[in-house]
Amino acid sequence: MILAAVVTATGLTACASRHGSGSTEPAFFGVGGCVRVTVEPTTVHGITRVPAQYGAVHCDDRTAYAKIIQMGPGGSVLSTPSASTEDLGCPEDTDEIASIRSNLSLETRTACLRNLNAPHPGDPGQGGGLVRSGDCLQVYATYSNNLDEVACTTNDWTVDGVTFGKEWFGQVVGRADAAGGCPPSAIYTITIKSKVTPVICLAKNGGWLPVVGDCVDANTFMRVANRRPCTDRYLALKITALVPQGHTCPGNTRPTAVPGYLSQVCYQHIS
Numbered sequence: 001m002i003l004a005a006v007v008t009a010t011g012l013t014a015c016a017s018r019h020g021s022g023s024t025e026p027a028f029f030g031v032g033g034c035v036r037v038t039v040e041p042t043t044v045h046g047i048t049r050v051p052a053q054y055g056a057v058h059c060d061d062r063t064a065y066a067k068i069i070q071m072g073p074g075g076s077v078l079s080t081p082s083a084s085t086e087d088l089g090c091p092e093d094t095d096e097i098a099s100i101r102s103n104l105s106l107e108t109r110t111a112c113l114r115n116l117n118a119p120h121p122g123d124p125g126q127g128g129g130l131v132r133s134g135d136c137l138q139v140y141a142t143y144s145n146n147l148d149e150v151a152c153t154t155n156d157w158t159v160d161g162v163t164f165g166k167e168w169f170g171q172v173v174g175r176a177d178a179a180g181g182c183p184p185s186a187i188y189t190i191t192i193k194s195k196v197t198p199v200i201c202l203a204k205n206g207g208w209l210p211v212v213g214d215c216v217d218a219n220t221f222m223r224v225a226n227r228r229p230c231t232d233r234y235l236a237l238k239i240t241a242l243v244p245q246g247h248t249c250p251g252n253t254r255p256t257a258v259p260g261y262l263s264q265v266c267y268q269h270i271s
Helices: none
Strands: 004-009 034-039 042-044 047-050 053-057 066-071 096-102 108-115 136-139 147-150 156-159 162-166 170-176 188-191 199-203 215-217 236-243 254-256 264-269
Parallel strands (some): 004 096
Antiparallel strands (some): 034 053, 066 108, 096 108, 136 147, 136 170, 170 199, 215 236
16 A cells, blocks of 8 residues: 655754764755654554654664655645555655655645665555556455555455455556556556556456456446355356457357456356
8 A cells, every 4th residue: 555644843854863873964854864753653454544654863863764765746645546656756666655744834745755674565566655567456346445555465365265366456567548558468457546657457467356267246247346256146247258349259148348347348147
């Protein structure tokens, strides 16, 4: 997940920390400056409710947590990929995005942070930073913010002994201005609110994204591709093929256009 943090500071500089730094120069919020955690984030069921808060500190201080590698424009930062980090001008190796607010001027600016030590959630597949090739995404059918970047874990999603794939939905294989610009390996797209390559191109690559041979929920498939065991004869539809738009589905299967899929989906009822 892209973590947004609100940092409250007394001005844009802070006094030198007394925790190991030998510098007499003031610590500062700016490119090349470092921050320490002053308030730990609060999460409920894996969702950040209260973001972390940071204070300026010298980079050689033992409490230093991350370095500011880029300062962006003012404004708030959301904790989902819909607030594209590309629009904020952050480098690819950004681990976290912070909103820094000065008590003196009330000016709020964004800061792109890179952790001084591992782990680095901004690295491909680690669950944070920019959404780029190698990252994994999760989608939710019932949340208002129904998209989240997550780590590409090897954990399976298993329900009642049936494994649907990994815990995440699909893996990013590219970004594009439009769906037609996705690479051939992509079978699904998600469009985020971004001025830069807003279309995220996804492949299954082990995730639970439904493909040929998988079964989906008959009640929700036309809106969101929810998985369903193929043994459920009353609520399951089976995907039989993914064919180009306008092409004929094989056998007696039916065609339908499901939002997100780059191809036409062919399916049949389980009987």
